[in-house]
Amino acid sequence: xxxxxxxxxxxxxxxxxxxxxxxVDCSPIxxxxxxxxxxxxxxxxxxxxxxxxxxxAYPDCACEVVRAAIIGTNxxxxxxxxxxxxxxxxxxxxxxxxxxxxxxxxxDSLTRVQEVLSRLxxxxxxxxxxxxxxxxxGIEVKPAATPPNPLDIPRIEIPPIPPVIVxxxxxxxxxxxxxxxxxxxx
Numbered sequence: 001x002x003x004x005x006x007x008x009x010x011x012x013x014x015x016x017x018x019x020x021x022x023x024v025d026c027s028p029i030x031x032x033x034x035x036x037x038x039x040x041x042x043x044x045x046x047x048x049x050x051x052x053x054x055x056x057a058y059p060d061c062a063c064e065v066v067r068a069a070i071i072g073t074n075x076x077x078x079x080x081x082x083x084x085x086x087x088x089x090x091x092x093x094x095x096x097x098x099x100x101x102x103x104x105x106x107x108d109s110l111t112r113v114q115e116v117l118s119r120l121x122x123x124x125x126x127x128x129x130x131x132x133x134x135x136x137x138g139i140e141v142k143p144a145a146t147p148p149n150p151l152d153i154p155r156i157e158i159p160p161i162p163p164v165i166v167x168x169x170x171x172x173x174x175x176x177x178x179x180x181x182x183x184x185x186x
Contacts (some may be wrong), residue, residue, distance in 0.1 A: 038072045
């Protein structure tokens with residue numbers, strides 16, 4: 001029984017290993033993208049079509065494709081924004097990775113990449129919800145309270161005086177002890 005179980009388990013592992021995905025070599029994809037990007041000054045639409053096609057076909061190579069496209073265009077700020085937008089639309093699950101690769105390749109285009117992300121990211125800050133909640137629900141983010149100005153005149157608040165309670169007339173109000181009669185020793 002144990003040997004048949006071991007043989008079945010080994011056969012299952014061998015079959016799974018045969019069908020396991022092999023890692024994609026991204027270097028030829030990046031080389032194609034970079035050669036197209038060098039001609040992007042003449043026709044940037046061709047570059048964006050290639051970025052869309054390559055990132056959609058190989059989403060795991062999105063960083064390399066974006067990096068090659070940006071390097072090939074000599075980090076042109078406008079083209080960086082279009083490349084990031086095209087790559088994010090082709091592989092939205094790799095949005096953060098694409099943005100980080102673009103910023104690492106062309107740090108001067110940080111504001112352009114942030115603009116693109118704010119347009120494309122549905123969880124961006126205008127709604128006031130946090131996308132990083134533990135249960136997937138947004139948490140309302142409140143603005144920070146502004147501290148008071150120390151030069152303003154301090155306000156002195158007097159606490160209210162408690163009301164005087166007058167008991168009704170039928171309530172006995174004489175709570176003195178009755179006088180004790182002393183016994184005279186006798």
